[in-house]
Amino acid sequence: xxxxxxxxxxxxxxxxxxxxxxxxxxxxxxxxxxxxxxxxxxxxxxxxxxxxxxxxxxxxxxxxxxxxxxxxxxxxxxxxxxxxxxxxxxxxxxxxxxxxxxxxxxxxxxxxxxxxxxxxxxxxxx
Numbered sequence: 001x002x003x004x005x006x007x008x009x010x011x012x013x014x015x016x017x018x019x020x021x022x023x024x025x026x027x028x029x030x031x032x033x034x035x036x037x038x039x040x041x042x043x044x045x046x047x048x049x050x051x052x053x054x055x056x057x058x059x060x061x062x063x064x065x066x067x068x069x070x071x072x073x074x075x076x077x078x079x080x081x082x083x084x085x086x087x088x089x090x091x092x093x094x095x096x097x098x099x100x101x102x103x104x105x106x107x108x109x110x111x112x113x114x115x116x117x118x119x120x121x122x123x124x125x126x
Contacts, residue, residue: 011035013055015087015094017045019117022080030117050114055089058111063094074103081109083116 010033017030032051033040045051063085078100085096098116099105109116 011040011088012090013052013059013088015055015085015089015115017083017085017116019083020081028117030115032115045115046117047114054112054114059089062108062112063089063096064092071104073105076103076106077101078106078109081116083109085112085115 013032013034015032017032019028019030020026021028030045031042032045032048032055033042034052037052037056039048039052043051081098081100083098085094085098087094098109098112100109
């Protein structure tokens with residue numbers, strides 16, 4: 001077993017966030033780990049408690065969306081930021097990408113902004 005595989009057995013939530021503010025910009029890496037609603041020492045997010053609250057509230061719907069009818073998304077551009085979230089959420093493997101390319105993606109970003117290194121409604125800037 002790999003270290004990453006063992007890690008998710010230690011924590012119910014164990015996510016790594018790789019955030020890039022713009023093309024060719026440096027990548028920032030954060031980690032959120034928690035079990036039983038308690039943050040682990042390994043957390044490196046600016047506001048780990050807010051990130052955990054966002055993940056607990058929206059994680060299921062954002063990381064594992066249920067199929068449904070196509071969504072109408074406003075055609076607005078929110079910025080060049082990209083965040084890739086990988087790891088484990090309640091025993092399920094997570095591999096999600098976040099951007100700000102249209103209204104639907106901006107809404108996903110805002111819901112998970114604390115996990116992405118920012119606060120709700122922010123650009124995710126650190």
